[in-house]
Amino acid sequence: MRRSTIARLVGLSAVLGGAAFVVAYFVPWLPESGSREGGRIDDLYWLASIISLAIFVIVAAALVYAVVRFRARPGDDEDGQPIHGHTKLELVWTAIPAGLVTAIAVFSAVVLVKNEDARAGHGVIEVRAAQFAWSFTYPELGVTTGELRVRLGEQVELKLEADDVIHSFWVPEWRVKQDLVPGTTQRLLVTPTRTGTFALICTELCGLGHAVMRAHAIVLEPAEFDAWAAEQRAAVAAGGAELGSQVFANAGCGGCHALAAAGSAGAVGPDLDAALAGADPDAVRSSIVDPDATVADGYQAGVMPGNYGEQLSGEELDALVEYLVAATQG
Ligand code: CUA
Numbered sequence: 470m471r472r473s474t475i476a477r478l479v480g481l482s483a484v485l486g487g488a489a490f491v492v493a494y495f496v497p498w499l500p501e502s503g504s505r506e507g508g509r510i511d512d513l514y515w516l517a518s519i520i521s522l523a524i525f526v527i528v529a530a531a532l533v534y535a536v537v538r539f540r541a542r543p544g545d546d547e548d549g550q551p552i553h554g555h556t557k558l559e560l561v562w563t564a565i566p567a568g569l570v571t572a573i574a575v576f577s578a579v580v581l582v583k584n585e586d587a588r589a590g591h592g593v594i595e596v597r598a599a600q601f602a603w604s605f606t607y608p609e610l611g612v613t614t615g616e617l618r619v620r621l622g623e624q625v626e627l628k629l630e631a632d633d634v635i636h637s638f639w640v641p642e643w644r645v646k647q648d649l650v651p652g653t654t655q656r657l658l659v660t661p662t663r664t665g666t667f668a669l670i671c672t673e674l675c676g677l678g679h680a681v682m683r684a685h686a687i688v689l690e691p692a693e694f695d696a697w698a699a700e701q702r703a704a705v706a707a708g709g710a711e712l713g714s715q716v717f718a719n720a721g722c723g724g725c726h727a728l729a730a731a732g733s734a735g736a737v738g739p740d741l742d743a744a745l746a747g748a749d750p751d752a753v754r755s756s757i758v759d760p761d762a763t764v765a766d767g768y769q770a771g772v773m774p775g776n777y778g779e780q781l782s783g784e785e786l787d788a789l790v791e792y793l794v795a796a797t798q799g
Contacts, residue, residue, distance in 0.1 A: 481530040489525060493522060500642050501663070503661060503688070504642070506583075509580045516576055588624050593625070593628060594627055600634065601678030601679065602774045603682070603684040610705065615720050617685065622660065625660070636671045641668065642663065643686070709792075717789060722735075728740075739767075746798065748797070757778070758778030760774075
Protein backbone atom coordinates (compact mmCIF):
# COMPACT_ATOMS: atom_id res chain seq x y z
CA MET A 470 0.00 0.00 0.00
CA ARG A 471 1.13 3.50 -0.70
CA ARG A 472 1.85 5.79 2.19
CA SER A 473 -0.97 8.18 1.29
CA THR A 474 -3.44 5.27 1.29
CA ILE A 475 -2.36 4.25 4.76
CA ALA A 476 -2.55 7.85 5.97
CA ARG A 477 -6.10 8.18 4.66
CA LEU A 478 -7.16 4.88 6.27
CA VAL A 479 -5.66 5.93 9.59
CA GLY A 480 -7.40 9.31 9.40
CA LEU A 481 -10.76 7.71 8.61
CA SER A 482 -10.29 5.18 11.42
CA ALA A 483 -9.60 7.98 13.88
CA VAL A 484 -12.79 9.82 12.91
CA LEU A 485 -14.96 6.67 13.02
CA GLY A 486 -13.30 5.45 16.22
CA GLY A 487 -13.84 8.80 17.91
CA ALA A 488 -17.52 8.86 16.94
CA ALA A 489 -18.09 5.24 18.04
CA PHE A 490 -16.29 5.84 21.34
CA VAL A 491 -18.39 8.93 22.09
CA VAL A 492 -21.59 6.94 21.49
CA ALA A 493 -20.37 4.00 23.58
CA TYR A 494 -18.86 5.92 26.48
CA PHE A 495 -20.89 9.08 26.95
CA VAL A 496 -24.38 7.68 26.46
CA PRO A 497 -25.45 6.14 29.81
CA TRP A 498 -26.54 2.78 28.41
CA LEU A 499 -26.53 1.17 31.84
CA PRO A 500 -27.06 2.63 35.32
CA GLU A 501 -23.99 2.93 37.53
CA SER A 502 -22.96 -0.46 38.93
CA GLY A 503 -24.18 -1.21 42.46
CA SER A 504 -22.46 -4.49 43.28
CA ARG A 505 -19.00 -6.01 43.36
CA GLU A 506 -20.12 -8.64 40.85
CA GLY A 507 -21.51 -5.88 38.64
CA GLY A 508 -18.16 -4.09 38.60
CA ARG A 509 -16.49 -7.21 37.20
CA ILE A 510 -19.24 -7.66 34.63
CA ASP A 511 -18.78 -4.04 33.56
CA ASP A 512 -15.04 -4.64 33.07
CA LEU A 513 -15.80 -7.63 30.87
CA TYR A 514 -18.43 -5.65 29.01
CA TRP A 515 -15.91 -2.89 28.32
CA LEU A 516 -13.25 -5.33 27.16
CA ALA A 517 -15.69 -6.87 24.65
CA SER A 518 -16.98 -3.42 23.62
CA ILE A 519 -13.51 -1.99 23.01
CA ILE A 520 -12.50 -5.02 20.95
CA SER A 521 -15.72 -4.75 18.94
CA LEU A 522 -15.20 -1.02 18.47
CA ALA A 523 -11.65 -1.54 17.21
CA ILE A 524 -12.77 -4.18 14.70
CA PHE A 525 -15.69 -2.01 13.60
CA VAL A 526 -13.43 0.96 13.03
CA ILE A 527 -10.86 -0.99 10.98
CA VAL A 528 -13.47 -2.74 8.83
CA ALA A 529 -15.60 0.40 8.34
CA ALA A 530 -12.56 2.53 7.43
CA ALA A 531 -11.39 0.00 4.83
CA LEU A 532 -14.92 -0.25 3.46
CA VAL A 533 -15.46 3.50 3.21
CA TYR A 534 -12.03 3.95 1.63
CA ALA A 535 -12.67 1.19 -0.92
CA VAL A 536 -16.11 2.53 -1.84
CA VAL A 537 -14.70 5.98 -2.53
CA ARG A 538 -11.33 5.02 -4.04
CA PHE A 539 -12.45 2.18 -6.31
CA ARG A 540 -15.88 3.42 -7.40
CA ALA A 541 -16.71 2.99 -11.12
CA ARG A 542 -16.00 6.17 -13.06
CA PRO A 543 -18.58 7.30 -15.67
CA GLY A 544 -18.12 5.26 -18.85
CA ASP A 545 -15.95 2.62 -17.13
CA ASP A 546 -17.42 -0.77 -18.13
CA GLU A 547 -14.32 -2.87 -17.41
CA ASP A 548 -14.37 -5.86 -15.08
CA GLY A 549 -12.48 -5.52 -11.83
CA GLN A 550 -9.04 -7.06 -11.52
CA PRO A 551 -9.10 -10.78 -10.65
CA ILE A 552 -7.78 -11.48 -7.13
CA HIS A 553 -6.50 -14.93 -6.13
CA GLY A 554 -6.27 -14.62 -2.38
CA HIS A 555 -3.53 -13.36 -0.11
CA THR A 556 -2.20 -16.01 2.26
CA LYS A 557 -0.44 -13.61 4.62
CA LEU A 558 -3.50 -11.39 4.98
CA GLU A 559 -5.75 -14.40 5.55
CA LEU A 560 -3.43 -15.75 8.24
CA VAL A 561 -3.45 -12.39 9.98
CA TRP A 562 -7.22 -11.94 9.91
CA THR A 563 -7.67 -15.46 11.31
CA ALA A 564 -5.00 -15.26 14.00
CA ILE A 565 -5.98 -11.85 15.43
CA PRO A 566 -9.70 -12.65 15.97
CA ALA A 567 -8.77 -16.07 17.40
CA GLY A 568 -6.51 -14.31 19.91
CA LEU A 569 -9.20 -11.76 20.80
CA VAL A 570 -11.90 -14.39 21.25
CA THR A 571 -9.55 -16.39 23.48
CA ALA A 572 -8.83 -13.27 25.55
CA ILE A 573 -12.58 -12.64 26.04
CA ALA A 574 -13.13 -16.31 26.95
CA VAL A 575 -10.35 -16.28 29.57
CA PHE A 576 -11.53 -12.97 31.07
CA SER A 577 -15.14 -14.29 31.17
CA ALA A 578 -14.07 -17.47 32.92
CA VAL A 579 -12.20 -15.48 35.57
CA VAL A 580 -15.22 -13.18 36.15
CA LEU A 581 -17.57 -16.16 36.36
CA VAL A 582 -15.40 -18.00 38.88
CA LYS A 583 -15.02 -14.87 41.04
CA ASN A 584 -18.72 -13.98 40.87
CA GLU A 585 -19.71 -17.50 41.90
CA ASP A 586 -17.26 -17.71 44.78
CA ALA A 587 -19.28 -17.85 48.00
CA ARG A 588 -17.36 -16.45 50.94
CA ALA A 589 -17.81 -18.03 54.36
CA GLY A 590 -20.51 -16.52 56.56
CA HIS A 591 -22.56 -14.89 53.80
CA GLY A 592 -26.28 -14.28 54.33
CA VAL A 593 -29.02 -16.33 52.67
CA ILE A 594 -32.36 -15.08 51.37
CA GLU A 595 -34.95 -17.29 49.68
CA VAL A 596 -36.56 -15.68 46.66
CA ARG A 597 -39.88 -16.99 45.35
CA ALA A 598 -41.46 -15.96 42.09
CA ALA A 599 -45.07 -16.61 41.15
CA GLN A 600 -47.42 -15.07 38.62
CA PHE A 601 -47.04 -12.11 39.25
CA ALA A 602 -45.27 -11.31 42.47
CA TRP A 603 -41.94 -11.68 44.24
CA SER A 604 -41.48 -12.72 47.84
CA PHE A 605 -38.34 -12.83 49.95
CA THR A 606 -37.90 -15.08 52.97
CA TYR A 607 -35.21 -14.46 55.58
CA PRO A 608 -34.61 -17.87 57.21
CA GLU A 609 -32.67 -16.31 60.09
CA LEU A 610 -35.48 -13.88 60.91
CA GLY A 611 -38.41 -16.13 60.08
CA VAL A 612 -40.12 -13.44 57.99
CA THR A 613 -41.26 -13.11 54.40
CA THR A 614 -41.45 -9.75 52.67
CA GLY A 615 -42.49 -8.29 49.34
CA GLU A 616 -39.36 -6.13 49.01
CA LEU A 617 -35.79 -7.38 49.07
CA ARG A 618 -33.67 -5.81 51.83
CA VAL A 619 -29.95 -6.44 51.92
CA ARG A 620 -27.00 -5.11 53.85
CA LEU A 621 -24.41 -2.88 52.16
CA GLY A 622 -21.08 -4.61 51.51
CA GLU A 623 -22.22 -8.07 52.64
CA GLN A 624 -22.29 -10.92 50.17
CA VAL A 625 -25.71 -12.51 50.11
CA GLU A 626 -26.78 -15.75 48.49
CA LEU A 627 -30.19 -15.66 46.84
CA LYS A 628 -31.87 -19.06 46.55
CA LEU A 629 -34.37 -18.67 43.75
CA GLU A 630 -37.46 -20.81 43.16
CA ALA A 631 -40.48 -20.42 40.91
CA ASP A 632 -43.97 -21.65 41.77
CA ASP A 633 -45.49 -21.85 38.31
CA VAL A 634 -43.63 -20.81 35.16
CA ILE A 635 -40.15 -19.51 34.36
CA HIS A 636 -39.43 -16.04 35.75
CA SER A 637 -36.16 -14.14 35.76
CA PHE A 638 -34.56 -12.11 38.53
CA TRP A 639 -32.82 -8.89 37.57
CA VAL A 640 -31.68 -5.76 39.37
CA PRO A 641 -30.05 -3.67 36.62
CA GLU A 642 -27.61 -1.97 39.02
CA TRP A 643 -26.38 -5.37 40.24
CA ARG A 644 -25.94 -6.64 36.67
CA VAL A 645 -26.29 -10.32 37.70
CA LYS A 646 -29.38 -12.01 36.37
CA GLN A 647 -30.87 -15.46 36.89
CA ASP A 648 -33.80 -17.42 35.52
CA LEU A 649 -36.06 -19.15 38.06
CA VAL A 650 -37.11 -22.53 36.75
CA PRO A 651 -39.99 -24.42 38.41
CA GLY A 652 -38.79 -27.55 40.21
CA THR A 653 -35.23 -26.32 40.63
CA THR A 654 -33.37 -24.05 43.06
CA GLN A 655 -31.09 -21.55 41.37
CA ARG A 656 -28.51 -19.55 43.19
CA LEU A 657 -27.12 -16.07 42.75
CA LEU A 658 -24.48 -14.26 44.75
CA VAL A 659 -24.48 -10.52 45.09
CA THR A 660 -22.45 -8.06 47.16
CA PRO A 661 -24.16 -4.64 47.13
CA THR A 662 -21.76 -1.68 47.03
CA ARG A 663 -24.24 1.18 46.85
CA THR A 664 -27.16 2.00 49.18
CA GLY A 665 -30.52 2.94 47.74
CA THR A 666 -33.75 1.54 46.39
CA PHE A 667 -33.41 -0.19 43.03
CA ALA A 668 -35.95 -1.69 40.66
CA LEU A 669 -36.16 -5.49 40.78
CA ILE A 670 -37.60 -6.72 37.51
CA CYS A 671 -38.89 -9.99 36.08
CA THR A 672 -37.27 -10.29 32.66
CA GLU A 673 -38.93 -13.49 31.42
CA LEU A 674 -42.25 -13.16 29.63
CA CYS A 675 -44.29 -15.10 32.19
CA GLY A 676 -47.90 -14.25 31.40
CA LEU A 677 -50.39 -11.39 31.35
CA GLY A 678 -49.02 -9.68 34.44
CA HIS A 679 -45.34 -9.95 33.43
CA ALA A 680 -44.97 -6.19 32.96
CA VAL A 681 -46.12 -5.48 36.52
CA MET A 682 -44.00 -8.20 38.12
CA ARG A 683 -41.70 -5.75 39.84
CA ALA A 684 -40.45 -5.18 43.35
CA HIS A 685 -37.61 -3.24 44.94
CA ALA A 686 -34.15 -4.18 46.11
CA ILE A 687 -33.36 -1.97 49.07
CA VAL A 688 -29.71 -1.75 50.09
CA LEU A 689 -29.33 -0.52 53.67
CA GLU A 690 -26.37 0.62 55.74
CA PRO A 691 -25.44 -2.22 58.16
CA ALA A 692 -26.89 -0.35 61.18
CA GLU A 693 -30.17 0.36 59.35
CA PHE A 694 -30.40 -3.26 58.27
CA ASP A 695 -29.81 -4.46 61.82
CA ALA A 696 -32.51 -2.12 63.14
CA TRP A 697 -34.97 -3.45 60.57
CA ALA A 698 -34.01 -7.06 61.41
CA ALA A 699 -34.50 -6.39 65.13
CA GLU A 700 -37.97 -4.97 64.42
CA GLN A 701 -38.85 -8.08 62.42
CA ARG A 702 -37.58 -10.39 65.15
CA ALA A 703 -39.57 -8.52 67.78
CA ALA A 704 -42.79 -8.83 65.78
CA VAL A 705 -42.22 -12.54 65.22
CA ALA A 706 -41.58 -13.00 68.96
CA ALA A 707 -44.71 -11.01 69.86
CA GLY A 708 -46.90 -12.98 67.43
CA GLY A 709 -50.62 -12.33 67.12
CA ALA A 710 -51.91 -9.05 65.74
CA GLU A 711 -48.50 -7.41 66.08
CA LEU A 712 -46.96 -10.00 63.79
CA GLY A 713 -50.05 -9.65 61.58
CA SER A 714 -49.42 -5.94 61.19
CA GLN A 715 -45.84 -6.73 60.15
CA VAL A 716 -47.05 -9.35 57.66
CA PHE A 717 -49.54 -6.85 56.22
CA ALA A 718 -46.68 -4.42 55.60
CA ASN A 719 -44.16 -7.02 54.41
CA ALA A 720 -46.47 -8.78 51.98
CA GLY A 721 -47.31 -5.44 50.41
CA CYS A 722 -51.07 -5.68 51.11
CA GLY A 723 -51.24 -1.91 51.59
CA GLY A 724 -49.99 -1.33 48.05
CA CYS A 725 -53.38 -2.45 46.74
CA HIS A 726 -55.73 -2.13 49.72
CA ALA A 727 -56.71 0.76 51.94
CA LEU A 728 -56.73 -0.05 55.65
CA ALA A 729 -57.15 2.71 58.20
CA ALA A 730 -55.27 0.84 60.95
CA ALA A 731 -52.22 0.47 58.71
CA GLY A 732 -52.50 3.97 57.26
CA SER A 733 -52.51 2.49 53.75
CA ALA A 734 -54.48 3.97 50.88
CA GLY A 735 -54.01 1.46 48.04
CA ALA A 736 -56.89 1.60 45.57
CA VAL A 737 -56.23 -1.38 43.27
CA GLY A 738 -58.27 -3.72 45.46
CA PRO A 739 -61.23 -3.18 47.79
CA ASP A 740 -61.00 -0.92 50.87
CA LEU A 741 -60.55 -3.52 53.60
CA ASP A 742 -62.30 -1.46 56.28
CA ALA A 743 -65.49 -1.78 54.25
CA ALA A 744 -64.91 -5.15 52.57
CA LEU A 745 -64.02 -7.06 55.74
CA ALA A 746 -66.41 -5.32 58.16
CA GLY A 747 -68.42 -8.02 59.89
CA ALA A 748 -66.52 -10.86 58.20
CA ASP A 749 -65.62 -13.79 60.43
CA PRO A 750 -61.99 -15.05 60.63
CA ASP A 751 -62.65 -17.93 58.21
CA ALA A 752 -64.01 -15.54 55.59
CA VAL A 753 -61.02 -13.25 56.05
CA ARG A 754 -58.65 -16.20 55.66
CA SER A 755 -60.47 -17.40 52.55
CA SER A 756 -60.24 -13.99 50.91
CA ILE A 757 -56.44 -14.09 51.44
CA VAL A 758 -55.69 -17.63 50.28
CA ASP A 759 -58.43 -17.95 47.65
CA PRO A 760 -59.08 -14.35 46.56
CA ASP A 761 -61.16 -15.27 43.52
CA ALA A 762 -63.71 -17.33 45.47
CA THR A 763 -65.61 -14.18 46.41
CA VAL A 764 -64.82 -10.97 44.56
CA ALA A 765 -66.07 -7.65 45.91
CA ASP A 766 -68.50 -5.72 43.69
CA GLY A 767 -66.74 -3.53 41.17
CA TYR A 768 -63.48 -5.53 41.26
CA GLN A 769 -62.06 -8.19 38.95
CA ALA A 770 -61.06 -11.75 39.70
CA GLY A 771 -57.46 -12.75 38.90
CA VAL A 772 -55.84 -9.49 39.99
CA MET A 773 -54.78 -10.48 43.50
CA PRO A 774 -52.10 -13.20 43.53
CA GLY A 775 -53.62 -16.51 44.62
CA ASN A 776 -50.48 -17.85 46.28
CA TYR A 777 -50.40 -16.07 49.63
CA GLY A 778 -51.46 -19.36 51.22
CA GLU A 779 -48.13 -20.84 50.07
CA GLN A 780 -46.02 -17.73 50.50
CA LEU A 781 -46.92 -17.09 54.12
CA SER A 782 -46.23 -19.56 56.88
CA GLY A 783 -49.20 -20.91 58.86
CA GLU A 784 -48.18 -18.69 61.75
CA GLU A 785 -47.96 -15.60 59.56
CA LEU A 786 -51.33 -16.34 58.02
CA ASP A 787 -52.99 -16.82 61.43
CA ALA A 788 -51.44 -13.57 62.61
CA LEU A 789 -52.57 -11.67 59.51
CA VAL A 790 -56.13 -12.92 59.93
CA GLU A 791 -56.11 -11.97 63.60
CA TYR A 792 -54.78 -8.52 62.74
CA LEU A 793 -57.31 -7.90 59.96
CA VAL A 794 -60.24 -9.02 62.09
CA ALA A 795 -59.12 -6.77 64.95
CA ALA A 796 -58.39 -3.85 62.60
CA THR A 797 -61.68 -3.92 60.73
CA GLN A 798 -64.05 -4.79 63.54
CA GLY A 799 -62.58 -2.82 66.38
CU1 CUA B 1 -42.44 -13.18 36.02
CU2 CUA B 1 -42.22 -12.05 33.95
